[in-house]
Amino acid sequence: MTSPQTQTSEATHINDGVILRVEDLTKEFLVQRRGIKRKAQYLQAVAGISFEVRSGETLSLVGESGCGKSTTARAVLRLIEPTSGKVIFRMQGDESNGATLVDIAQASTAELRLVRRHAQIVFQDPIASLNPRMTVEAIISEPLVAHRIGNRKERAERVRELLDLVGMKSSHAQRHPRSFSGGQRQRIGIARALALHPSLIILDEPVSALDVSVQAQVLNLLDDLQNKLGLSYLFIAHDLAVVRHVSTDVAVMYLGKIVEKAERNELFKSPVHPYTHALMSAVPIPDPVIEAGRRRIILESEIPSAVNPPSGCRFRTRCPIAQVPGPCSEEEPELREYSPGHMLACHFPQPDGMIGLTSKS
Numbered sequence: 001m002t003s004p005q006t007q008t009s010e011a012t013h014i015n016d017g018v019i020l021r022v023e024d025l026t027k028e029f030l031v032q033r034r035g036i037k038r039k040a041q042y043l044q045a046v047a048g049i050s051f052e053v054r055s056g057e058t059l060s061l062v063g064e065s066g067c068g069k070s071t072t073a074r075a076v077l078r079l080i081e082p083t084s085g086k087v088i089f090r091m092q093g094d095e096s097n098g099a100t101l102v103d104i105a106q107a108s109t110a111e112l113r114l115v116r117r118h119a120q121i122v123f124q125d126p127i128a129s130l131n132p133r134m135t136v137e138a139i140i141s142e143p144l145v146a147h148r149i150g151n152r153k154e155r156a157e158r159v160r161e162l163l164d165l166v167g168m169k170s171s172h173a174q175r176h177p178r179s180f181s182g183g184q185r186q187r188i189g190i191a192r193a194l195a196l197h198p199s200l201i202i203l204d205e206p207v208s209a210l211d212v213s214v215q216a217q218v219l220n221l222l223d224d225l226q227n228k229l230g231l232s233y234l235f236i237a238h239d240l241a242v243v244r245h246v247s248t249d250v251a252v253m254y255l256g257k258i259v260e261k262a263e264r265n266e267l268f269k270s271p272v273h274p275y276t277h278a279l280m281s282a283v284p285i286p287d288p289v290i291e292a293g294r295r296r297i298i299l300e301s302e303i304p305s306a307v308n309p310p311s312g313c314r315f316r317t318r319c320p321i322a323q324v325p326g327p328c329s330e331e332e333p334e335l336r337e338y339s340p341g342h343m344l345a346c347h348f349p350q351p352d353g354m355i356g357l358t359s360k361s
C-alpha cells in the first residue's frame with residue numbers, strides 16, 4: 001500500500017484504517033458584547049473534542065439538543081471555521097497516487113475543494129436542504145456541475161444510477177421535491193451526497209424529521225450503501241435508540257464535550273456515565289417484562305448555557321449523584337480510558353446502573 005502523503009504542512013499522523021481524526025476541536029461563537037467596555041462574550045459550542053472514524057465504519061455522536069453536534073459536523077467540514085484543533089482527513093487517491101492526509105482546519109481553498117469531493121454532509125431537514133424550484137435531476141447533479149464532471153448526458157446517466165442506488169425510479173428525475181414524501185426527499189439528499197463518490201459522509205440527524213417506520217427504511221438504506229460502497233459515516237443523532245443499529249462506536253456528547261465513548265455493544269451493555277444512563281433509560285426495550293421493570297431517569301433542570309458552563313463537571317447541575325461542593329464542582333473530569341477501548345469523563349463511574357434511579361434488568 002502506498003504510504004499517505006501529507007498535503008498540509010501541519011497534518012499529523014493517523015493510524016492505518018482511520019479516515020478521520022479530530023483532535024481537540026473547539027468552536028466558539030461570539031454572542032454579544034455587554035457593558036461599557038463592551039467585553040466580548042463567547043459561547044463555547046464545541047469545547048475540545050477528539051475522536052476518530054475508521055474506514056468503512058460508523059461513529060455516532062449522540063446528545064441532547066444544543067450540545068454541539070451540528071457545530072462539530074460543520075466545523076469538521078469547514079462549513080464554519082473551527083476556533084482551534086485539527087481535523088485530519090485521509091483522502092483516497094486514484095490508482096496513480098496514494099492517499100493524502102489533509103488537515104481540513106488548515107486546508108487552503110484548493111485543498112478544501114478537493115476535500116469536498118471526498119467528504120459530504122446530509123442534513124436533518126430534507127425539505128429545507130432541497131431547492132423546491134429545482135428538479136431532482138438538477139439537485140442531484142449540482143455537485144457534478146460544481147466540480148465540472150461529465151457532460152450533460154453523462155450527468156443525466158449518473159443521476160439515474162444514483163436514483164437506482166437509493167431505491168428511487170429514474171422517472172423521478174424530472175419531478176420537484178414537493179411531490180415526494182419525507183423519506184423520499186431524504187433519499188434524494190443521500191443521492192446528491194453520493195454523486196462525487198465520497199468516502200466519508202457526515203449524517204446530521206438524517207432521520208429525526210421522519211416517521212418511525214420511514215426512519216427504519218432510511219437507516220437500512222444507509223447500512224446497505226455503506227456495505228456496497230465501503231462508506232465511512234459520522235452519524236449524528238439526539239437519542240441512542242436511533243444509533244443502536246447503525247453504529248460501530250458511539251460517543252456521547254454533553255454541552256460541547258464528549259463524556260463517554262465506546263464500541264456500540266460495550267456502550268449499550270455497560271454504560272458508566274450518569275448522563276449515558278439517563279439517555280439509555282429512554283431507549284425502549286422490546287421485551288415487555290423488562291420494559292415494565294425499568295425506570296426512566298428524568299433530568300430535571302435545563303441544559304446550562306454554554307456561555308457560562310458550570311465549573312468542574314459540566315453535567316453537575318443535572319447529575320443526580322453530583323458531589324457538590326466537592327470534586328464535581330472543583331475539578332473537570334478528563335476523558336480517560338475506563339476499561340480497554342471505553343473512554344469516560346466522570347469522577348464517580350456507575351458501572352452497576354444508577355442506584356435507586358434505574359432498575360437494571
Ligand SMILES: Nc1ncnc2c1ncn2[C@@H]1O[C@H](COP(=O)(O)OP(=O)(O)OP(=O)(O)O)[C@@H](O)[C@H]1O
Nearest residue numbers: 029043045064065066067068069070071072238306
Ligand atoms: N451561529 C451561531 N451563533 C451563536 N451560537 C450558535 C450558532 N450556532 C450554534 N450555536 C449555539 O451552539 C450550541 C450548539 O449548537 P448545535 O446546533 O451544534 O447543537 P446540536 O447538538 O446540533 O443541537 P440540535 O440537536 O438541536 O440540532 C447551541 O448553544 C447553539 O445555540
Ligand code: SF4
Nearest residue numbers: 313316319328346347
Ligand atoms: S463527575 Fe460528578 S457531576 Fe459529573 S457526571 Fe460524574 S458524578 Fe456526575
Ligand SMILES: [Mg+2]
Nearest residue numbers: 069070071204
Ligand atoms: Mg443539530
